[in-house]
Amino acid sequence: MTVNKFNLPDVGEGLTEAEIVSWNVKPGDSVAINDILCEIETAKSLVELPSPFAGTVTELLVPVGVTVDVGTPIISVSDAVSGDPTPADAPVPAAAAQVQTPAQAPAAPASGAEAAGVSDKAVGPLVGSGPKADAVKRRPRKASAAAQGPASSAAAPSPVVEPVPVVEPVETQGIWINAGAPTVTDAGAVPEEGSGRPTLGGTISGLVNKVLAKPPVRKIARDLGIDLADVVATGARGEVTREDLVSYQAQRDAEVDKADTFWGKSGRPQDQRIERIPVKGVRKATAKAMVESAFAAPHVSIFVDVDASRTMEFVKRLKVSRDFEGIKVSPLLILAKAVIWAAARNPSVNATWVDSADGSDAAEIHVKHFMNLGIAAATPRGLMVPNIKNAQDLSLKELALALNDLATTARAGKTQPAQMQGGTLTVTNIGALGIDTGTPIINPGEVAIVAFGTIKQKPWVLDGEVIPRWITTLGGSFDHRVVDGDLSARFMADVAAILEEPALLLD
Numbered sequence: 001m002t003v004n005k006f007n008l009p010d011v012g013e014g015l016t017e018a019e020i021v022s023w024n025v026k027p028g029d030s031v032a033i034n035d036i037l038c039e040i041e042t043a044k045s046l047v048e049l050p051s052p053f054a055g056t057v058t059e060l061l062v063p064v065g066v067t068v069d070v071g072t073p074i075i076s077v078s079d080a081v082s083g084d085p086t087p088a089d090a091p092v093p094a095a096a097a098q099v100q101t102p103a104q105a106p107a108a109p110a111s112g113a114e115a116a117g118v119s120d121k122a123v124g125p126l127v128g129s130g131p132k133a134d135a136v137k138r139r140p141r142k143a144s145a146a147a148q149g150p151a152s153s154a155a156a157p158s159p160v161v162e163p164v165p166v167v168e169p170v171e172t173q174g175i176w177i178n179a180g181a182p183t184v185t186d187a188g189a190v191p192e193e194g195s196g197r198p199t200l201g202g203t204i205s206g207l208v209n210k211v212l213a214k215p216p217v218r219k220i221a222r223d224l225g226i227d228l229a230d231v232v233a234t235g236a237r238g239e240v241t242r243e244d245l246v247s248y249q250a251q252r253d254a255e256v257d258k259a260d261t262f263w264g265k266s267g268r269p270q271d272q273r274i275e276r277i278p279v280k281g282v283r284k285a286t287a288k289a290m291v292e293s294a295f296a297a298p299h300v301s302i303f304v305d306v307d308a309s310r311t312m313e314f315v316k317r318l319k320v321s322r323d324f325e326g327i328k329v330s331p332l333l334i335l336a337k338a339v340i341w342a343a344a345r346n347p348s349v350n351a352t353w354v355d356s357a358d359g360s361d362a363a364e365i366h367v368k369h370f371m372n373l374g375i376a377a378a379t380p381r382g383l384m385v386p387n388i389k390n391a392q393d394l395s396l397k398e399l400a401l402a403l404n405d406l407a408t409t410a411r412a413g414k415t416q417p418a419q420m421q422g423g424t425l426t427v428t429n430i431g432a433l434g435i436d437t438g439t440p441i442i443n444p445g446e447v448a449i450v451a452f453g454t455i456k457q458k459p460w461v462l463d464g465e466v467i468p469r470w471i472t473t474l475g476g477s478f479d480h481r482v483v484d485g486d487l488s489a490r491f492m493a494d495v496a497a498i499l500e501e502p503a504l505l506l507d
Contacts, residue, residue: 005073019067046413053077212239297479338498346491349448374426377410387423437473447479
């Protein structure tokens with residue numbers, strides 16, 4: 001028997017250490033090549049480590065919460081496989097797990113999650129889901145042989161039988177709806193008569209948030225007052241499950257409970273009422289980078305108020321467009337496109353200041369003829385700035401899909417180091433937190449960052465009349481070594497122009 005030791009690898013460029021966040025295996029477990037052994041937190045992100053060996057885990061060499069250097073052995077795996085599983089213990093192949101004989105087919109469900117005909121814990125395909133993500137409509141499934149009576153089921157040679165729900169949910173571009181009758185699936189969304197598909201209500205606050213979830217899960221979310229877009233989805237098809245809601249609600253309740261006991265007892269000395277949190281991983285790397293950027297690059301910031309009413313109207317139209325069905329659309333999408341458009345007109349904002357390698361006063365400005373658009377994302381592990389590679393080549397729909405994927409991955413803590421490298425210009429959406437504007441610090445290696453404030457209805461003078469309009473404030477910070485006042489003003493004015501009139505993107 002040979003025992004192999006797996007050393008902590010460098011999962012990024014030049015990383016020197018990482019923390020073991022969790023183990024997915026324990027001694028005695030059998031593992032195959034590429035099975036996930038553990039999660040580690042590097043200075044850039046949370047990363048899953050696959051096994052390079054097949055065999056049996058003999059020892060976990062590093063406990064959870066410990067930071068070790070790259071090259072340190074973290075687990076040992078022997079090439080001997082622990083005893084052959086008995087028939088009762090043998091794993092069922094995924095394909096076979098989805099096959100049920102007529103005798104095993106459950107009865108029609110009656111209520112709750114069972115009424116949807118789908119279990120939240122199911123591993124196989126969801127009932128009512130089509131084979132393609134872009135399927136717009138499916139015909140209701142016919143009753144199986146098992147549902148037609150004992151005589152017909154006895155004659156059938158072990159067919160694949162799926163439970164027949166009372167009303168079959170239909171997946172329409174990421175939205176689970178009731179195929180039997182029109183329903184309201186989100187606040188402010190009114191079903192289009194005869195379609196069973198929600199359409200936009202009368203106000204912007206009622207825009208449909210198209211998140212993949214089954215009807216029972218949507219009802220629970222509505223009852224608890226949870227926005228499904230805020231919940232990290234762990235379902236097999238990217239859907240929000242009942243367990244995801246329970247986890248999210250538990251975290252929310254824990255935060256509220258902590259608020260009541262946050263202040264330490266006044267009778268204790270103050271030095272005993274201090275919570276000490278080690279700075280490590282992503283937060284440590286971010287802090288170091290921000291300090292270096294703030295003191296290495298001379299920052300200059302400017303601000304502009306923008307009438308974004310036409311952007312809001314454009315977003316409203318995109319949300320009900322068939323081309324964008326199933327895609328989350330927000331004003332951030334238009335801002336991202338505006339930044340790309342404005343950078344092409346003012347190329348020096350999409351650049352890097354490079355000091356001489358020999359330490360002399362010589363330096364270069366590298367203007368990038370591509371846009372790796374960074375989107376700042378606040379996560380429980382700290383600030384991350386993953387970027388969308390070659391964003392200038394993406395259509396509006398492709399950019400929307402990229403933003404959705406980036407946000408989902410960041411919230412789940414699964415952003416990979418490669419996604420955070422090579423950024424050229426960054427956008428930070430502080431408006432999502434209700435903040436009007438700010439002075440952001442430039443991401444290291446870049447020379448510009450744009451802060452997107454909240455969009456509110458405010459009194460605005462238009463053609464001599466004071467009327468309510470959707471107003472936002474943009475804030476931009478620039479490296480004054482590369483971007484002077486005139487260039488920064490022209491760039492911000494171009495970004496504002498797109499938000500005021502998105503039709504300019506068609507030019």
